[in-house]
Amino acid sequence: MKTNLLGYPRIGANRALKKASEKYWQGAISAEELNQVGEGIRKENWLLQQEVGIDMIPSNDFSFYDQVLDATMTYGSIPKRIAGIKKNKSDLDLYFAMARGLQQDGYDVTALEMTKWFDTNYHFLVPEFTKDQSFELYSTKAVDEFKEALSLEILTKPVLISPVTYLFLGKEKEGGFHRMDLLDKLMPIFFELLEQLISAGAKYVQLDEPCLALDLGDREKNAVKKLYSNIAEKYPQLNIILTNYFDCYGDNLEMVLQLPVSGLHLDLVRCHLQLDDILKSPYFDGKKILSLGLVDGRNVWMNNFEDSLVIVKNALEKVNTDNLWISGSCSFLHSPCDLDLEKNEENLPGNIKQWLAFAKQKVKELVVLKELVLYPKSEWAIRNLEENKRIFEARKYSKSIHHPLTKNRVNKLSSKDSKRHNVFQIRRAKQVKKLNLPLYPTTTIGSFPQTQEVRSWRGRLKKKEISLKEYNEFIKKETESTISFQEDIGLDVLVHGEFERNDMVEYFGERLNGFAFSSYGWVQSYGSRCVKPPIIFGDVYRSKPMTVKWTSFAQSLTKKPVKGMLTGPVTILQWSFVRNDQPRATTCKQIALAIRDEVKDLEQSGVNIIQIDEPAIREGLPLRQEHWDSYLNWAVESFRISSSGVEDSTQIHTHMCYSEFNDIIKNIADMDADVITIETSRSEMELLDAFVKFKYPNEIGPGVYDIHSARIPTEKEMELLLLKATELLPQENIWVNPDCGLKTRDWPETESALINLVNVAKKMRTLSLATSAE
Ligand SMILES: CN1c2c(nc(N)[nH]c2=O)NC[C@@H]1CNc1ccc(C(=O)N[C@@H](CCC(=O)N[C@@H](CCC(=O)N[C@@H](CCC(=O)O)C(=O)O)C(=O)O)C(=O)O)cc1
Numbered sequence: 091m092k093t094n095l096l097g098y099p100r101i102g103a104n105r106a107l108k109k110a111s112e113k114y115w116q117g118a119i120s121a122e123e124l125n126q127v128g129e130g131i132r133k134e135n136w137l138l139q140q141e142v143g144i145d146m147i148p149s150n151d152f153s154f155y156d157q158v159l160d161a162t163m164t165y166g167s168i169p170k171r172i173a174g175i176k177k178n179k180s181d182l183d184l185y186f187a188m189a190r191g192l193q194q195d196g197y198d199v200t201a202l203e204m205t206k207w208f209d210t211n212y213h214f215l216v217p218e219f220t221k222d223q224s225f226e227l228y229s230t231k232a233v234d235e236f237k238e239a240l241s242l243e244i245l246t247k248p249v250l251i252s253p254v255t256y257l258f259l260g261k262e263k264e265g266g267f268h269r270m271d272l273l274d275k276l277m278p279i280f281f282e283l284l285e286q287l288i289s290a291g292a293k294y295v296q297l298d299e300p301c302l303a304l305d306l307g308d309r310e311k312n313a314v315k316k317l318y319s320n321i322a323e324k325y326p327q328l329n330i331i332l333t334n335y336f337d338c339y340g341d342n343l344e345m346v347l348q349l350p351v352s353g354l355h356l357d358l359v360r361c362h363l364q365l366d367d368i369l370k371s372p373y374f375d376g377k378k379i380l381s382l383g384l385v386d387g388r389n390v391w392m393n394n395f396e397d398s399l400v401i402v403k404n405a406l407e408k409v410n411t412d413n414l415w416i417s418g419s420c421s422f423l424h425s426p427c428d429l430d431l432e433k434n435e436e437n438l439p440g441n442i443k444q445w446l447a448f449a450k451q452k453v454k455e456l457v458v459l460k461e462l463v464l465y466p467k468s469e470w471a472i473r474n475l476e477e478n479k480r481i482f483e484a485r486k487y488s489k490s491i492h493h494p495l496t497k498n499r500v501n502k503l504s505s506k507d508s509k510r511h512n513v514f515q516i517r518r519a520k521q522v523k524k525l526n527l528p529l530y531p532t533t534t535i536g537s538f539p540q541t542q543e544v545r546s547w548r549g550r551l552k553k554k555e556i557s558l559k560e561y562n563e564f565i566k567k568e569t570e571s572t573i574s575f576q577e578d579i580g581l582d583v584l585v586h587g588e589f590e591r592n593d594m595v596e597y598f599g600e601r602l603n604g605f606a607f608s609s610y611g612w613v614q615s616y617g618s619r620c621v622k623p624p625i626i627f628g629d630v631y632r633s634k635p636m637t638v639k640w641t642s643f644a645q646s647l648t649k650k651p652v653k654g655m656l657t658g659p660v661t662i663l664q665w666s667f668v669r670n671d672q673p674r675a676t677t678c679k680q681i682a683l684a685i686r687d688e689v690k691d692l693e694q695s696g697v698n699i700i701q702i703d704e705p706a707i708r709e710g711l712p713l714r715q716e717h718w719d720s721y722l723n724w725a726v727e728s729f730r731i732s733s734s735g736v737e738d739s740t741q742i743h744t745h746m747c748y749s750e751f752n753d754i755i756k757n758i759a760d761m762d763a764d765v766i767t768i769e770t771s772r773s774e775m776e777l778l779d780a781f782v783k784f785k786y787p788n789e790i791g792p793g794v795y796d797i798h799s800a801r802i803p804t805e806k807e808m809e810l811l812l813l814k815a816t817e818l819l820p821q822e823n824i825w826v827n828p829d830c831g832l833k834t835r836d837w838p839e840t841e842s843a844l845i846n847l848v849n850v851a852k853k854m855r856t857l858s859l860a861t862s863a864e
Pocket residue numbers: 211542545546547548549550552591592593594595596615616618619620621622665705834
């Protein structure tokens with residue numbers, strides 16, 4: 091029996107990689123210094139895994155930005171618009187140019203598109219393919235890192251994204267071909283890589299094939315069959331562990347069981363039933379390695395050893411010990427690094443901390459589970475199992491988890507709690523009268539630049555170097571100057587700027603009961619950007635207003651409407667570590683009730699427009715379509731519970747980004763927000779198609795510029811986007827706004843971009859007057 095690790099966090103427990111990468115981008119450290127930080131992190135991770143006793147230690151799970159971008163470098167599929175950089179820049183700079191774009195030294199290239207990695211909050215860079223696409227083995231990172239580990243006397247299992255999943259995740263940049271047809275060209279390059287790994291001494295390769303967690307067509311299934319039969323034929327001595335995660339193999343299972351691979355990895359946290367399906371299948375002869383994904387890589391709860399042992403024993407009926415591996419459900423990339431660093435009792439009380447396991451602790455759990463299976467009668471095993479049971483019992487009956495009033499409120503919810511008083515058309519008339527906004531009203535999505543200065547004031551407050559009074563004075567000044575800036579440039583609906591918030595989810599977690607939060611529980615979101623998801627351990631309720639103070643302060647500074655800014659229940663759920671002892675739907679409704687109370691308090695304080703952000707609603711969609719309806723029912727209901735307690739004249743906005751809306755447009759309409767602002771600029775309003783086809787009835791703010799780039803949008807390009815939107819939608823429904831919040835931007839570019847945006851809206855109003863006069 092072996093322990094098998096699929097991947098480990100690479101950002102570093104103290105975010106060393108984030109800090110070093112950002113310094114490199116600023117020109118403050120050299121490439122060599124950045125490489126040293128990377129090498130240090132890899133070494134530390136490998137030595138830790140070796141010391142704990144992991145048998146199958148991964149390599150190539152490290153990345154300077156993203157593992158899919160690493161594959162793009164490996165296969166040399168560098169888009170033509172960026173490839174020119176090769177002449178004058180290093181490969182590291184070429185890599186970062188693909189990740190972040192480059193506007194320097196005469197270059198002006200845009201980055202690869204970024205999108206969500208399956209249903210996680212991790213983002214990858216989308217490979218781009220053309221009809222005449224060629225591949226070459228451009229980077230040997232996987233081989234180099236294998237050798238690097240070998241030099242530490244550690245024989246690792248290289249982790250590679252399979253060519254099929256790689257092509258599947260990419261996009262055709264022109265018509266006339268399907269990207270899956272590129273497999274024949276890509277396979278020889280992939281084989282070159284395998285040959286180099288074999289020559290270097292690799293015995294096992296973890297081939298990540300997470301597209302098998304999705305509903306696939308024949309084209310993809312045939313590609314899978316072709317790839318694996320070719321590998322087996324060419325490299326019979328190499329052990330391929332086919333690795334799928336985030337859901338079952340589903341209807342791909344029969345095919346998968348017939349593939350000539352040495353082993354299969356199963357995510358038994360997301361889908362525990364698939365093990366029985368495999369054991370019963372006539373296509374399973376018990377000779378393949380089964381890597382049992384028992385330890386949850388997507389959550390922070392300690393493993394329940396008793397439950398895991400039941401699963402292992404079940405598998406042992408058909409598979410012998412040598413062929414059974416104990417694994418995490420997926421890579422621990424999605425877990426925070428180390429629970430031992432958490433010392434703050436106020437944020438994470440000891441009684442809750444003992445229920446948790448971060449990546450480092452999860453690695454130990456894998457080894458303990460193996461020992462429990464192999465030596466069940468040892469004194470050590472009995473003690474460990476008893477202790478684990480005791481902790482689970484304590485958690486189940488802990489008073490801090492249960493809040494009867496909240497349970498009661500959720501049980502009593504009825505359909506009237508998720509309905510506004512009147513339909514949109516009636517509400518709209520009242521809102522028009524109250525708000526008196528111009529045509530093409532302008533607004534922003536909420537956050538203004540979270541500069542180093544803002545973050546460092548918060549850091550100093552945390553370290554108690556300044557008082558709360560001093561911190562509040564600073565936030566007050568930032569808010570005041572942001573309100574005057576918005577007034578000066580002529581925006582119509584203002585925001586307070588979110589300066590007091592560390593993050594749009596963590597901030598609410600810190601103010602809601604039922605949440606704990608960590609001090610170092612960082613998880614990579616994209617590149618150097620990390621989030622610290624709060625931990626929902628118990629029933630969620632609100633004991634006092636969370637945002638009224640700063641919103642009403644901002645409103646007191648101006649006669650223009652200030653939009654209250656809240657994060658929606660589904661997004662708070664999706665971007666937190668969620669308790670696993672009750673259905674997610676129940677937890678979501680508890681959060682929805684807390685947000686509903688906040689919405690009502692904001693309304694009471696005189697705020698007439700309230701935005702409830704739901705950027706994660708699409709990301710929460712189950713990977714397999716058969717589960718969509720059930721999720722969408724409770725997700726949409728939760729949003730409606732949070733937004734329906736107000737008067738008709740109070741305008742509810744929602745905001746979504748990083749989303750493909752076509753699939754769920756009906757459900758978005760069911761949310762019944764008065765206004766929705768969405769990310770559309772990068773796809774040149776292509777995303778609006780869904781809204782147009784569906785005849786989406788309420789108001790829409792299609793984003794007119796991409797906030798991920800420092801580039802200042804011209805008036806002309808925003809005008810063209812708005813003209814396109816005006817062709818598609820009734821003009822009285824159109825709002826003018828950026829794609830998303832401005833927190834990652836600096837002030838100079840924010841100022842110029844918003845001035846241009848307001849000018850364009852004014853021009854659109856003039857054009858519209860001219861047309862109506864004709
Ligand atoms: C909209 N997005 C979000 C997602 N998920 C969320 N939970 N939140 C989101 O906003 N998913 C999809 C996208 C992802 N986009 C982003 C964009 C930007 C970031 C980001 O900038 N992250 C920051 C960390 C944010 C944070 O919580 N900061 C804290 C702590 C700051 C800190 O480190 N302070 C230091 C002192 C600093 C100093 O002195 O200079 C300290 O305490 O020691 C805060 O502001 O208080 C990042 O830096 O990565 C993430 C996702």
